[in-house]
Amino acid sequence: MRENVVLSIMVMxxxxxxxxxxxxxxxxxxxVSYAGTTSGTLVLAAxxxxxxxxxxxxxxxxxAPVFPENVVLxxxxxxxxxxxxxxxxxxxxxxxPGPEDRxxxxxxxxxxEGATSIRLTIAP
Amino acid sequence: MTRLMFVLSAFCACGETPQTIIxxxxxxxxxxxxxxDEARAVLGPPSxxxxxxxxxxxxxxxxxxxxxxxxxxDPMAISSDAVVIGVATTRPAELEAxxxxxxxxxxxxxNREAFEEGFGLExxxxxxxxxxxxxxxxxxxxxxxAIRPPARFEVDGAPAEIVDMHLHPGNYRTMAPxxxxxxxxxxxxFLRVFGPDLVDRLSDPWAPHVGIAAQTANAAVAxxxxxxxxxxxxxxxxxxxxxxxILRDRRNQAxxxxxxxxxxxxxxxxxxxDVGAVRFAALRAMLATEPSLIGIxxxxxxxxxxxxxxxxxxxxxIAREANVPILHHTGFxxxxxxxxxxxxxxxxxxxxxxxxxxxxDVVLSHVGQGDARALEHALDLAARxxxxxxxxxxxxRPLLVDAQGAPVMNGMPQYPVVLDAIRARGLIGKTLFASDxxxxxxxxxxxxxxxxxxxxxxGYSRAEIAAVLSDNFYRLYxxxxxx
Numbered sequence: 001m002r003e004n005v006v007l008s009i010m011v012m013x014x015x016x017x018x019x020x021x022x023x024x025x026x027x028x029x030x031x032v033s034y035a036g037t038t039s040g041t042l043v044l045a046a047x048x049x050x051x052x053x054x055x056x057x058x059x060x061x062x063x064a065p066v067f068p069e070n071v072v073l074x075x076x077x078x079x080x081x082x083x084x085x086x087x088x089x090x091x092x093x094x095x096x097p098g099p100e101d102r103x104x105x106x107x108x109x110x111x112x113e114g115a116t117s118i119r120l121t122i123a124p
Numbered sequence: 125m126t127r128l129m130f131v132l133s134a135f136c137a138c139g140e141t142p143q144t145i146i147x148x149x150x151x152x153x154x155x156x157x158x159x160x161d162e163a164r165a166v167l168g169p170p171s172x173x174x175x176x177x178x179x180x181x182x183x184x185x186x187x188x189x190x191x192x193x194x195x196x197x198d199p200m201a202i203s204s205d206a207v208v209i210g211v212a213t214t215r216p217a218e219l220e221a222x223x224x225x226x227x228x229x230x231x232x233x234x235n236r237e238a239f240e241e242g243f244g245l246e247x248x249x250x251x252x253x254x255x256x257x258x259x260x261x262x263x264x265x266x267x268x269x270a271i272r273p274p275a276r277f278e279v280d281g282a283p284a285e286i287v288d289m290h291l292h293p294g295n296y297r298t299m300a301p302x303x304x305x306x307x308x309x310x311x312x313x314f315l316r317v318f319g320p321d322l323v324d325r326l327s328d329p330w331a332p333h334v335g336i337a338a339q340t341a342n343a344a345v346a347x348x349x350x351x352x353x354x355x356x357x358x359x360x361x362x363x364x365x366x367x368x369x370i371l372r373d374r375r376n377q378a379x380x381x382x383x384x385x386x387x388x389x390x391x392x393x394x395x396x397x398d399v400g401a402v403r404f405a406a407l408r409a410m411l412a413t414e415p416s417l418i419g420i421x422x423x424x425x426x427x428x429x430x431x432x433x434x435x436x437x438x439x440x441x442i443a444r445e446a447n448v449p450i451l452h453h454t455g456f457x458x459x460x461x462x463x464x465x466x467x468x469x470x471x472x473x474x475x476x477x478x479x480x481x482x483x484x485d486v487v488l489s490h491v492g493q494g495d496a497r498a499l500e501h502a503l504d505l506a507a508r509x510x511x512x513x514x515x516x517x518x519x520x521r522p523l524l525v526d527a528q529g530a531p532v533m534n535g536m537p538q539y540p541v542v543l544d545a546i547r548a549r550g551l552i553g554k555t556l557f558a559s560d561x562x563x564x565x566x567x568x569x570x571x572x573x574x575x576x577x578x579x580x581x582x583g584y585s586r587a588e589i590a591a592v593l594s595d596n597f598y599r600l601y602x603x604x605x606x607x
Contacts, residue, residue, distance in 0.1 A: 025186065041176075041200070051535040053522070055312045055564075059175045063201065072172055074186075092200045094177055096520075096570030099577040 023114025026077035031117070032085045033068045036124030038102060040089040044071040046081040050105055057081060061094070075111045082108055085120045143213055148242030148260045151211040154192060156259060160206040163192055174202050178342060178566030179333040180322075181206055182314055189214040191254075193318050195325075195333035199342045199566075207266070207332070209325070210318040212256035219245070219252050231320070233305060238320050246317040258321035261296050267330040271337045271375055271383045277344035279576065279593075280586045287594040288568060289349040289601075290451075290489060290517040290558030291336055291384075292362070293370060294327035296320050299360035302460040311564060326562050329370055329384070334565050337375075337383060343569035346594075347604070348384045349418065349558075354391035355426035358461035364388045364410060364417075371416040381607040387421035387451060390439060392429050404438045411446035418603040419443075419487075423453035425463045431473035440481040449485035449600060451515065454502055456494030456524060469494075472501040478509050485600060487556065489515045491542050495525040496532075499542065506551050513600055514551060516542070516575060516592070517560035539575060543582040552588045556597050 030044050042065035045056040060073040065087075075081065083106040088094050097103055104122045145151050153166050160181075164170075167185050170192075174183035179199040184191040193210035196202050222245070223229075229237035229245075237245040240261055246254035277284050296304060308319035315322060325331040329350070332338065340348055352367040353359055367386045376382050388410055391403055411417055420443055424431050431452070443450045454471045456464060467473050471488050478486060488506065491514050492498030506512045519539035526532040546555050557575060561568040579589045598606045 049535065053535055055310055057313060059177070059312060059314075061173050061175050063173060063176070091569070091573065092178075093566060093570045093573055095564065095566045096574060098570070098573040099581075 025074050026111050026113055027072050027074045027115055028081070028083065028109075028111060029115045029117045030071045030073070030083060030085065031068050031119045032065070032071060032122065033119070034065075034087060034102065034122040034124070035067070036087075036102065036122070038087060038089050040087045040101070041065075041092065041094065042069055042071060043084075043086045043088050043094050044073055045084045045086070046073055046075055046079075047084065048079075048081065050082040050108075052084075056084075059094075077111055077113050079111045080108055081111065082106055083118065083120065085122060087122055143215060145213065145243070145255065145257060147239060147257055148263065149257065151190065151213055151257050154190065154208065154211045156208055156211070156257065158208040159204065160194055160196070160202055160208075161204045163194075163208055167192075176200060176202055177564075178569060179338060180315075180565040191256075191314070193256075193258075193315070193322075195331075197333055199333070199338075210256055210258040210321060212254050212317055214254050217252040217255060219247065219250060222252065231301065231305075236308070236316065236319070242321075244317050244320065254317045256317040258318055261320055261324055264321070264324070264331075266332050267328075268332050268335065268337060268375065271378065272341040274341045274346050275344040277572075279589050282586060282590075284590045285347075285594040285606075286343070286345045286557065286572060287347045287349070287597045287604075288340060288343070288345045288559050288561070288572075289556055289597055290515060290560050291340070291348050291350050291562060291568075292327065292353065292359075292560070293329050293336060293350050293367070294353075294360065294362045295366075296324035296327070298362060298366075299323070299327075300356055300358055300461065303355075303359040306459055307563075326564065330373075330375065336562050339562050339565065339568050340383075342566070343559075343572050345568060345572065347381065349387055349601075349604075350384045351387050351421045352389040353421070353423065353426070354389050354393065355423060355461075356393055357428060358426040358457070358459045359423075361391075364407070368410075368414060368416075371414075379607075381605065382416060385416055385418045385601070385604050387419045388417050389421050389423075392427050392435075395435075400435065400438070404442060407439075408442050408445065411442065411448060415603055417448075418601045419448045420450045422450060423457075425453055425457055425468040426459065426461075428463055428468070430467045431469075431471070432467065432476055437477070437480075440477060440484050443484045444481065448603065449487055449513070451487040451489050453490065454488045455490040455492040455498050455518070456521075458521075466495070466498065470498040470501055471505055472498070475505065478505065478512060482509070482511060485511045485513060487513045487515050487600070489558070490518045490560070491516065493519055493521060493538055493542075494523065496523060496527040497525070497529065499523075499538070500527065503545055503549060503551065506554055507549050513554045513556060513596075514546065515556045515558050517558035517571075520571065520574060537574070539578045540581065543575075543578045543584070547582050547584060547588075552584065552591060553596060555592050556600070557593045
């Protein structure tokens with residue numbers, strides 16, 4: 001039975017968590033271009049399928065993007081993803097693209113160690 | 125109150141400073157309840173821009189391996205008074221050491237553990253990769269003082285009222301384990317470790333910033349209908365009595381009428397004739413005395429009851445006496461523990477009841493979604509029976525079975541096809557908007573936008589869109605008065 005106690009325990013970090021990370025964490029670095037005049041939050045979301053059949057694996061945002069805007073999304077190395085770049089035009093709906101939003105999908109890509117770069121262009 | 129204080133000091137062999145983790149309270153100097161300004165003053169600027177998901181904000185400090193979850197009064201930006209509701213560390217830790225000091229978790233799966241004192245673990249192949257602190261379930265006290273008026277909604281420049289007639293309040297403790305796990309798995313991975321508290325908040329009408337009332341206000345929904353549910357084997361239980369507590373709450377009363385009406389449900393568990401008689405009598409009395417209950421909601425696929433089960437005739441008798449509609453879940457459900465035999469979800473199995481009770485209005489929720497045969501049967505029944513109506517929730521999901529009964533996986537939402545079919549068959553006047561929220565922050569808002577856009581694309585007129593959004597609801601649900 002749990003009691004009203006104070007416990008102190010020492011947990012040693014796994015050695016794998018302390019290694020050097022010269023290349024930084026596994027991540028996608030997306031340069032997103034858009035030549036149109038509509039403004040909104042830029043959302044970069046990674047999905048395991050296209051069209052999505054579940055929640056995004058990761059999401060990054062730029063609230064006031066200046067194009068070309070660089071957005072970084074940390075994801076586990078080795079993950080195969082489709083990237084959705086969305087200019088979320090008001091009314092804002094970052095989780096469900098609406099008809100007013102501007103979007104572009106990437107082809108499938110696999111996240112490598114360190115940075116995986118990609119360029120995406122949202123049509124005006 | 126018994127409260128376990130758990131101080132975890134994490135040391136790193138490569139020189140990171142120790143971390144202090146107190147469940148239900150803090151990680152290091154980041155406390156639950158801090159504001160965004162206070163957290164930022166301690167931690168400095170985050171790594172990258174925070175992710176803002178309609179009132180819910182996730183920020184991380186990579187160099188400190190810290191993540192903070194907040195709710196924000198501004199649904200589309202992080203405001204200075206946004207409140208910390210969770211803190212997580214991504215420092216690896218040894219699961220055995222945690223169990224040795226803390227005991228077994230209250231919930232466990234292959235990739236998550238949760239402890240009711242207010243912390244959770246994310247596991248990867250048995251290793252702890254993320255540990256989160258959040259309020260103990262049931263101990264959260266912050267609530268809204270009043271319901272915020274909804275944003276103005278217009279269709280082609282004219283104001284339109286929206287009623288979302290399918291929303292599920294709840295609390296985490298009475299959800300079925302499989303149901304709550306399914307909901308948590310439907311969240312993006314970086315939110316799942318906060319799952320128990322987050323799901324509890326999202327299902328709470330009165331939770332600040334992300335509760336149901338906040339979500340409907342963001343979605344421009346003026347009124348809602350909240351459901352009781354008795355499905356212990358799939359989604360869980362939210363009793364009629366719990367529903368009435370919400371409906372009677374002073375915050376539900378406003379000059380423009382109540383924010384929420386309710387639909388009572390019926391418990392089929394541990395069934396016997398004697399038990400049934402008592403429960404039928406209780407439901408009858410409740411509907412006779414509670415005008416805020418405007419109908420009966422049934423989800424036989426979740427409740428493990430065939431749609432044509434003769435036992436259920438008593439419910440039609442009660443609906444007839446109370447002059448309220450019955451709403452049936454139809455179509456598939458993604459929840460584990462749900463019956464996926466057509467007899468439990470295909471509305472064609474209701475035909476005998478529809479013929480026997482032609483004076484009881486019946487709403488086919490989800491229009492039989494997921495199975496093209498059930499979907500066609502729902503449309504056909506609505507076309508043939510004056511007292512059969514259609515309700516549009518959960519149609520963002522893809523079709524899973526085609527008209528020949530074969531599996532199909534195109535990933536496309538069903539609402540465009542359904543909206544086209546409803547218009548083609550002249551059923552717009554019998555169709556009701558609903559979302560099946562709250563699900564996740566922003567879901568209701570997004571569903572409103574998708575369905576309205578879908579109706580425009582399908583050629584609905586402004587008056588027809590307004591009819592679906594609320595006019596038809598007020599015609600059918602006579603206890604709900606438009607103010």
